Amino acid sequence: MPADRPQVLVFDVNETLSDLTPLRTRFEDIGAPGHLLATWFAGVLRDGFALTAAGGYADFTSIAHDGLQATLSGLAGCAGDGEAAARHILDGFAHLDVHPDVPDGVRKLSEAGYRLTAMTNGSVALTERLLDKAGVLDRFDALSDVSGPRCWKPAPAAYHYAVERVGVRPDQALMVAVHPWDIDGAQRAGLDGAWLRRGASVYPQTALPPSYSAQDLRELPDMLTAERP
Numbered sequence: 001m002p003a004d005r006p007q008v009l010v011f012d013v014n015e016t017l018s019d020l021t022p023l024r025t026r027f028e029d030i031g032a033p034g035h036l037l038a039t040w041f042a043g044v045l046r047d048g049f050a051l052t053a054a055g056g057y058a059d060f061t062s063i064a065h066d067g068l069q070a071t072l073s074g075l076a077g078c079a080g081d082g083e084a085a086a087r088h089i090l091d092g093f094a095h096l097d098v099h100p101d102v103p104d105g106v107r108k109l110s111e112a113g114y115r116l117t118a119m120t121n122g123s124v125a126l127t128e129r130l131l132d133k134a135g136v137l138d139r140f141d142a143l144s145d146v147s148g149p150r151c152w153k154p155a156p157a158a159y160h161y162a163v164e165r166v167g168v169r170p171d172q173a174l175m176v177a178v179h180p181w182d183i184d185g186a187q188r189a190g191l192d193g194a195w196l197r198r199g200a201s202v203y204p205q206t207a208l209p210p211s212y213s214a215q216d217l218r219e220l221p222d223m224l225t226a227e228r229p
Contacts, residue, residue, distance in 0.1 A: 006173055006174035006224075007114070007173070008116070008174070011176045012119065012153075012175070012182050013118055013127050013130070016179070019098065019099050022095070022097075023096075024037045026092040030072070032071075032085075040068060043070075044067050048060065052151045057150040059146075068085070069082060069086055094126060098130060098134040101216040104217070106136040108221035109217075115166060117163075119153065120144070120146070121153055127145070142165050148161050148165075149161040153186075154181055154189075155185070174193065175187075175193045180203055180207045183208070194212040197216075199215075
């Protein structure tokens with residue numbers, strides 16, 4: 001465990017704060033099976049990572065749109081305008097809610113004296129809407145997305161951009177995410193990492209182990225404050 005208490009907590013957004021489950025219904029609305037959500041979203045991340053690794057950049061919406069067109073093309077039972085279908089699914093991001101543990105966890109962390117920020121491979125506009133809807137937007141010092149550094153997490157520059165915006169060094173920040181790749185990337189960039197398991201039981205052995213592991217955001221505040229010097 002880290003010896004020093006972090007000053008800033010950097011939150012991932014998609015799946016860490018937001019619950020993507022309602023997007024399954026959006027797939028079903030257009031005649032596609034709901035389970036395609038996981039396949040499509042994994043493909044979006046893959047393509048964003050690949051562009052970053054190759055020195056390119058495109059925003060989340062553009063990559064997600066391309067991925068939907070490929071996923072839905074020729075799919076049995078999925079009829080109608082492909083552009084309208086993709087737009088229907090992507091519009092669902094504006095209507096998502098946070099996971100139930102997020103509001104209490106965010107408030108407890110803020111009240112414990114931690115500064116909070118967010119860094120997403122998505123967009124600041126959707127993050128702001130999500131947090132405002134949950135009643136916790138005022139607890140965050142800043143919201144960042146990958147349009148700033150023009151590279152997706154887990155590239156080191158993405159994490160450095162996020163901490164620089166709130167005026168701290170990487171070693172003064174803790175990344176909070178459900179994705180092991182995000183925790184691994186943050187720790188390779190000099191931050192500490194807190195993995196939210198959200199029901200998962202296996203963390204990959206090929207990734208750097210997290211500094212903290214908590215079931216959800218209700219558990220994390222007590223875990224951090226218990227180690228306060």
